[in-house]
Amino acid sequence: MSSTTTTKDEHFHDQCGIFGVYGSEEAANFAYLGLHSLQHRGQESAGIATANHGRLLLHLELGLVRDSFTEETLRRLPGRSAIGHVRYSTAGETRLREAQPIAVDYALGSIAVAHNGNLTNYLETKQRLESAGSIFHSTSDSEVLVHLIAHSKEQTAVNRVVEALQQVRGAFSLLFLTPNELIAVRDPHGFRPLCIGRSRNAYLFSSEPPAFDLLAAEFLREVEPGELVVVDKSGLRSFFPFAPVKRKMCIFEYIYFARPDSTLDGVSVYEARKRFGRALAQEQPAQADLVIPIPDSGVPAALGYAEQMNLPFEFGLIRSHYIGRTFIEPESSIRHFGVRLKLSPVRSVLNGKRLVVVDDSIIRGTTSQKIVKMLRDAGAREVHLRISSPPSRWPCYYGIDTPSTSELIASSLAIAEINKFITSDSLGYLSIEGLHRSIGGNGYCDACFTGEYPVEVRKNDIPQRQQLKLIGI
């Protein structure tokens, strides 16, 4: 009879959020709350490691932070330092074996690591390590990090971490935990964010600053691209062990991934989105009666667009709060069922209106097409789709889950063809120049729009999952 439909967003997805604590009596509890505030960066597994009396303790679970950790679990994670991780699973199945932090024993003792990003030389490094006798328990690129540390001949954990990281390339915001110290690192390009906070005597680390707000803690600063920060009983020290390169913060963090209440590298995500909307209005105005966003991510850009155009802003689409991962479909085919589950039209707002609909990006185009049809069914007279970023044409190799090039509609179709496919009355994207102008400076990675990859990607490093032989469940 009926089958199930998945309700996954048509969006690029961040693969991880990381959080660390050093020096708090309730390190695990802080990590739990910090991870909760980073939940948008990964919903499929959550883990916390703590250091207590010379040992590391670890708890990993599938699912949301709020469901994965109980008071009992936190009680079993004593210690004054902790690192945590939330993960967006890229493959079809979610496996506990791929969850992080990864915690192992090696020659110097125990170490745990939480990684946000992606190592582009993962496969060649793995093969080199296997030749030297290493065994791999997971298909995670992050596992090479602990092997490299284990193979280092350096005498301290910090020096081993440095030596290991000098052998990998790509995107990495990392937190390492040993029984005695917490080490935070951001790759030289600074692809992924990482911030430092303070709560009384404790140092906190988080992918994004709102985690500090939740804990009533103070935002201190970003970890700088290429910086390695060590916190131990003697306080916080900072190192720059990599050759300096150009800053290449992921620009998609501003477009979609990060929380709107985050400020990353000094730029407010909410304000950036509004400016994208304003620039979009300047570049791609439309004759219309009102502006509506695709909630929630399109809201600030739509507000900016409406302001710039001096058009009314309304919520013409309501997003359901009760969407889970899968849904049982009705047998009788209902058009655009998946979109209906997630979004529903406010007919009184839409009826007879010429709409500007603002979204942050288009991936495959099928969802946009369904939304356009749903809006017309609800009475919209015209639908002008405006996208607050340039066409998404290239896959990301720096820690974002993107479909293959062939699935990215803008890789193969011109904008006019996309407009035709989506059946919108007009379609306009923000230009790459407009994007950069809005956010200021050019220290951003925009490879998904331009194909200009700041770190070389080898062909054989790309389709990682197919090359691996072990399927852990």
Add this chain to the structure above:
Amino acid sequence: MSSTTTTKDEHFHDQCGIFGVYGSEEAANFAYLGLHSLQHRGQESAGIATANHGRLLLHLELGLVRDSFTEETLRRLPGRSAIGHVRYSTAGETRLREAQPIAVDYALGSIAVAHNGNLTNYLETKQRLESAGSIFHSTSDSEVLVHLIAHSKEQTAVNRVVEALQQVRGAFSLLFLTPNELIAVRDPHGFRPLCIGRSRNAYLFSSEPPAFDLLAAEFLREVEPGELVVVDKSGLRSFFPFAPVKRKMCIFEYIYFARPDSTLDGVSVYEARKRFGRALAQEQPAQADLVIPIPDSGVPAALGYAEQMNLPFEFGLIRSHYIGRTFIEPESSIRHFGVRLKLSPVRSVLNGKRLVVVDDSIIRGTTSQKIVKMLRDAGAREVHLRISSPPSRWPCYYGIDTPSTSELIASSLAIAEINKFITSDSLGYLSIEGLHRSIGGNGYCDACFTGEYPVEVRKNDIPQRQQLKLIGI
């Protein structure tokens, strides 16, 4: 160590949503999806009864619709007619025993009922029935309905339902299911909504119309106050078995309960909320830099307020998508922790600004107080709180979960005192006249604001829960 905090909204809560299907091959599946679209009316239990080959089948579960029903469950609910129910549990604990539909055997066969509302003469009716030998399995007022039906001497289910309903008072939108027919009723005042839809040959019934949108079904009309609709194999018939009284649709459905994409009794909920916001601006203007809503319910009123005042509208508070029912608190007391979990400030929007903050209602005032403090902590220069309804002063006896009078801050404090308690710079409510003027006509129950109860409430019928002796778990 740490304890848990609950994250319940400070809001009045609707106690139920109901959905019915007659004449579809996939009645249970439609009911499942219909209930999902009514999930905002009750998140704590869900149930579906179907009629199949002369029998009724029933499935009840605690939790959300999406989590409660599997393909296997739906497969075990065959039949061409179904009724379903979602419930907001009013007591501290949720009990399966109180879940609906209620399904029983009686002299004429089997019958099931799903109820949205509250019977004000429940306790006296229960006592009368107990004197006649009835036994009660639950503390639900709805259980008296099946007893009254069972005690009737009428020879058809429809006539028994009519006779039973003539003995109860209060608010009831009801769906009855027997092996042969589906009966939908709305009390003479029409306190709670109930709509009729059509999908091919099937008749559908729903508390609110967006359920029809999800199923790509057609909205036909409301069930009229005092109307009893019977659907069986010969089609749909309509009766008016009650003495006519004045229409008294619950005005709070427009203020907060109903979905913004609903149109109830011909009035768009979204538009009503915007008009409340505009009227509020006229009555209670404020010198400010921008208008922000308490998301999500305050959004349309805030848009209306901003439009009327010609002030910018921004999202200064972000609502978390990942809030569950309880959370483990940190040990170190974090100020306003419960509110922080749910809402977080966008500092770049708020900093240095004079804010108008629009919310739909104030119940106890403690949450509003915390929000005001959180906004000031985030840099707001002034916080002017505007409420898009009059002060909530009286409990509801017609199917809404309200705290006792003593907990309603507006019952004991004047507006100036509330303003002081909340620590806002100014506080303004929409007037009762403004409310009615905005929505048009006066066919609404506004007892929670005025204390003018359309249906008499006996003192001993009020604190129901304490009088009952049985705690089923």
Add this chain to the structure above:
Amino acid sequence: MSSTTTTKDEHFHDQCGIFGVYGSEEAANFAYLGLHSLQHRGQESAGIATANHGRLLLHLELGLVRDSFTEETLRRLPGRSAIGHVRYSTAGETRLREAQPIAVDYALGSIAVAHNGNLTNYLETKQRLESAGSIFHSTSDSEVLVHLIAHSKEQTAVNRVVEALQQVRGAFSLLFLTPNELIAVRDPHGFRPLCIGRSRNAYLFSSEPPAFDLLAAEFLREVEPGELVVVDKSGLRSFFPFAPVKRKMCIFEYIYFARPDSTLDGVSVYEARKRFGRALAQEQPAQADLVIPIPDSGVPAALGYAEQMNLPFEFGLIRSHYIGRTFIEPESSIRHFGVRLKLSPVRSVLNGKRLVVVDDSIIRGTTSQKIVKMLRDAGAREVHLRISSPPSRWPCYYGIDTPSTSELIASSLAIAEINKFITSDSLGYLSIEGLHRSIGGNGYCDACFTGEYPVEVRKNDIPQRQQLKLIGI
């Protein structure tokens, strides 16, 4: 691919065990442990009701007692009196709705009941009650009891219970709990056991005495057939409200149902089984090398048989401790797979031997057939099956789950034909006279062997489940 096999015993099954406590600070905890010791009488649901400050509290769960109750559950069941129930579900599906105790509100307050037995005039009583306006929530015959109590005009719970019980026929060992008293009753024939124990100041009631051993409590006496015992704050009182009839204790309790460490109505179950085995040896001797039991129920009879015949006794079949309710079968058909899961042969014991195999009963014969084949596969030279009870020919209407007559192999086949079907070398049953002689006296119900039903059974009362219309899940 593979399907599942169920591992249900081929045995008659008792439908319930009941336990009660009056006057203990830890009534719920005692009930939990008492029910655990009665777990063999019903494994599919468990429930406890307690009385606390004028209210009844109830917890019902599917599954085993050890899995169903947590410390948290017991904490939520305060009170100094309790009744509990374990149930063997007779239908394919187990439903919480059928679990006991049944607890309801009625005119005098709250009452709960736990029932072991079966009411033979259930359907006619139900129809009479429905005509008077009663509604039924379950398909359990026990539900009529609370309706009859509710319809009584007597002024005390005790008198209402008496009046109700005078209207029902059949088998009932019952425990009623009200906020003030505990009432224990055994039907006039005394079909099912019920015992009284004492632990300090608390009175205990249990289907079988080993529950008292577990609690280090004292066995006082049986509740007499036809006796009604009331315990309240003034102590224990005894009434005999029924016309006296002949004692008819279920003889199958001694053959299979009861625990071997029970003594019921003064007769040790273990000793009775051994005497059945000795009498069986006298009536049905066999030329053999050794005697083996079908474990565990056949053990004492096999010991008796071996003693009488002066043959060695060995464990030639080992019973698995890890059998659950269902198992995934291999695709490749494995002969007698279901039996292999449960029993495995000890080849060194069996090889080359002429065996007497002692079992307590044969129901359908298919399991016996598989066991005989398994024994021959393991090298047995001859297999002489001996059954320590007469042929099971008639269904039970007094609280035991038996297959329909057509499924009872001894209903349609003569012993020689059964022997042929089972492929044993010889087959011998204990005679009805031998059975009675072994246990002494004739105050036993042996209707399953003789068809002589002590309480009349109406034809339309038999296939209850088909007549009911409601399937609660």
Add this chain to the structure above:
Amino acid sequence: MSSTTTTKDEHFHDQCGIFGVYGSEEAANFAYLGLHSLQHRGQESAGIATANHGRLLLHLELGLVRDSFTEETLRRLPGRSAIGHVRYSTAGETRLREAQPIAVDYALGSIAVAHNGNLTNYLETKQRLESAGSIFHSTSDSEVLVHLIAHSKEQTAVNRVVEALQQVRGAFSLLFLTPNELIAVRDPHGFRPLCIGRSRNAYLFSSEPPAFDLLAAEFLREVEPGELVVVDKSGLRSFFPFAPVKRKMCIFEYIYFARPDSTLDGVSVYEARKRFGRALAQEQPAQADLVIPIPDSGVPAALGYAEQMNLPFEFGLIRSHYIGRTFIEPESSIRHFGVRLKLSPVRSVLNGKRLVVVDDSIIRGTTSQKIVKMLRDAGAREVHLRISSPPSRWPCYYGIDTPSTSELIASSLAIAEINKFITSDSLGYLSIEGLHRSIGGNGYCDACFTGEYPVEVRKNDIPQRQQLKLIGI
């Protein structure tokens, strides 16, 4: 209020059972059933790895086999070869991270291993491997095996396995699975059992033979001590890569661990136990009325004792079938509560009798003491305890979970003192000579009785768990 009591046996515990399949269309299903029949060797985790199209697939679960694997799970484990493992967790907490099979990627591809036994040079090997850069994910000694394989420079999996095993000492019955072959090994002493079976074209491997019975497969032979068997598409080959040493099969397998229906190295476990009982009677006769076993493990020895003494054999203690891992205790202290939950006395058998009670071993003595008291409470006149093995004085380092020496009552007390502690009227153990005479030959490890360890145990290798730093959960 109440706390929980654990119901763990007072017994030594085997740490693992292993099962393998090569060449069956339903390898995973066979492994599932084979593991079920080995469930007595480990109840706390279960795992199966299969090889399919060049990949290994793995499923691990905590709990019993019957609960851990569903049809869906088996469907996700396709392939024609499989290995499986059940594990008895030695530490307080059970961790999925310690479950087996261990499956990893290394230079030659993927490999999985299931281990029964214990490596006595684990810690020194681990330290050596860590110095060479290995990282450890678990505290399991078995993990060193995959590291040694990964570090080998040999070009085939078989040669690498050989090289790895030549570096470890201790007890190991092992199954390795690669995409192309299954490798079975038994250490040179043959401490733990391992058998080969055949089902049509498939080769099977199992710790004990009854697994073959369940699958209607044929027992072929034991894997010989020191033998390495490779099965691949060209059939079964056998190697003997270790220097030959004296056979040292664990004698406790016959006393307690193995199933009574097993035949190991040609000796029937059931018959061995009966012979222990007969020899015990010869060495330690007692004036008594009857012999009772501590069920279930003491049954065959008690039968042998009773036969030898020509005394009646009875079941004076009944073992509960419904014991789980923990139980909620009553608040009021009940004497010997833990034992009461597990065993209950049959008063009619025990009352007034002089008993010989036969058990297989005494570990701490506290349970024996409680049993003696329970028997006296039930009326026993005298209690003569007889143990069908010598005093257990030394810990096992070869794969059995034993308490530390200080907890072994026979390490510090003489037999007369133990008798006094246990409060038995007399206490007799089987002598070491009697033990060996009963079973024939002396190719057995009896280190737990004699302290004569066949493989050297280094002091620093003993308290392994304390030295490890990582606690994975």
